[in-house]
Amino acid sequence: MELSSIRQNFPILGQKINACDLVYLDNAATTQKPIAVINALSDYYSHNNANIHRGVHTLSRRATDLFEQARKTTAQHFGVANEQQIVFTSGTTDSINMVAQGLSKLYLKPGDEIILSMLEHHSNILPWQLWAEENGGHLKVIPLLADHSLDYSAFEKLISPKTKLIAITHVSNTLGLVTDVEKIKSVANRHNIPWLLDGAQSAPHMPVNLSVLNPDFFVCSAHKMYGPTGCGILYLNERWLSELPIAKTGGGTIKTVSFEKTEYVEGALRFEPGTPNIADVIAFAEALKYMDAIGMQQIFKHESELVQYAQTLMKEIPEIDMYGIHDHKAGVISFNVKNQHPFDVGTLLDKYGIALRTGHHCTQPLMKHLGVQGTIRISFAIYNSKQEIDYFIEKLKKVIKMLS
Numbered sequence: 001m002e003l004s005s006i007r008q009n010f011p012i013l014g015q016k017i018n019a020c021d022l023v024y025l026d027n028a029a030t031t032q033k034p035i036a037v038i039n040a041l042s043d044y045y046s047h048n049n050a051n052i053h054r055g056v057h058t059l060s061r062r063a064t065d066l067f068e069q070a071r072k073t074t075a076q077h078f079g080v081a082n083e084q085q086i087v088f089t090s091g092t093t094d095s096i097n098m099v100a101q102g103l104s105k106l107y108l109k110p111g112d113e114i115i116l117s118m119l120e121h122h123s124n125i126l127p128w129q130l131w132a133e134e135n136g137g138h139l140k141v142i143p144l145l146a147d148h149s150l151d152y153s154a155f156e157k158l159i160s161p162k163t164k165l166i167a168i169t170h171v172s173n174t175l176g177l178v179t180d181v182e183k184i185k186s187v188a189n190r191h192n193i194p195w196l197l198d199g200a201q202s203a204p205h206m207p208v209n210l211s212v213l214n215p216d217f218f219v220c221s222a223h224k225m226y227g228p229t230g231c232g233i234l235y236l237n238e239r240w241l242s243e244l245p246i247a248k249t250g251g252g253t254i255k256t257v258s259f260e261k262t263e264y265v266e267g268a269l270r271f272e273p274g275t276p277n278i279a280d281v282i283a284f285a286e287a288l289k290y291m292d293a294i295g296m297q298q299i300f301k302h303e304s305e306l307v308q309y310a311q312t313l314m315k316e317i318p319e320i321d322m323y324g325i326h327d328h329k330a331g332v333i334s335f336n337v338k339n340q341h342p343f344d345v346g347t348l349l350d351k352y353g354i355a356l357r358t359g360h361h362c363t364q365p366l367m368k369h370l371g372v373q374g375t376i377r378i379s380f381a382i383y384n385s386k387q388e389i390d391y392f393i394e395k396l397k398k399v400i401k402m403l404s
């Protein structure tokens, strides 16, 4: 697909911000939505809306089919043969909390250890920290090398008989660095330790085949993948699909209920109590189809080219400090303008219609490690172009002059 036709699929991109063309470079926070996704939402509410799973009437059966078809589409997208391993949640944060709360009931014990990394988003720190504080557990953190990539040899040394889980980001939301999953996996498998992969920033940018990666848990958010907010997935391998204790319960999860005893269903529905986010799940499936039509390999290639292009131009600006410069990155660049607050730079760039993110990006431990309060982050999606990067560089130089 040509870039110009891709851009036409995203109505929001056609607008002016502060009388300038919108240049949307805040995709790691959330992506814009293609018309196919917007139409799926409106179509669902205009023609198919009903509660699912237990209705005999036509609308309910239709909505149920669409919802369960979305599960199949999602499973196919991630290379998963058994779609029951895909649980719909409200997003990455919800999914990680479900795993943390579930594991804390039967599996994790006082004194146990969980390994995280210095790159983690708060959503992959706080649920484990809460468990550790409430249960006498410990968190161990994989340090970074001088180039800000993970120190894999230090990682291995963190493993102990008490290590019960490795929970790690697939792609750093702040630096865009890609974790060497094979290294994590081989250590985890050798020591027989379950591992969770936070795919919030990998699933939008690169092919993710879960039957090849084979983590115990994989989580991601629809809204970072051209889908709606309030929707995401928790993938569980076969073991945890039956063994993970449920963190929340209610209607839709059961075979029979009596005041004495409840028997739960098997499969994904055991983890989806109450009325789910039906419309958004269905629209998420459209987002996945949209990405698959372009091709995840193609998406990665396009965004990698943008990263290379932007990094090269930014290296020539002496007033800039870039963090985590690397050839193999997934759509994200973090930097600072020397002696300037990121907020000021971001606010001035907004005047030119450029949307980017400033601050700690929910990675305060990483900020501390970098020795900064925050950074300026640009992040790319399939609709971004080199022309937009040229425009961004031109305005960035202008802003640097204004502030100096």
Ligand SMILES: Cc1ncc(COP(=O)(O)O)c(C=O)c1O
Pocket: 028, 029, 091, 092, 093, 094, 121, 123, 124, 169, 171, 172, 173, 198, 200, 201, 221
């Ligand atoms: C790496 C990573 N993990 C987790 C999250 C949390 O995602 P959500 O807010 O969609 O739950 C994000 C969001 O930015 C992220 O980038």
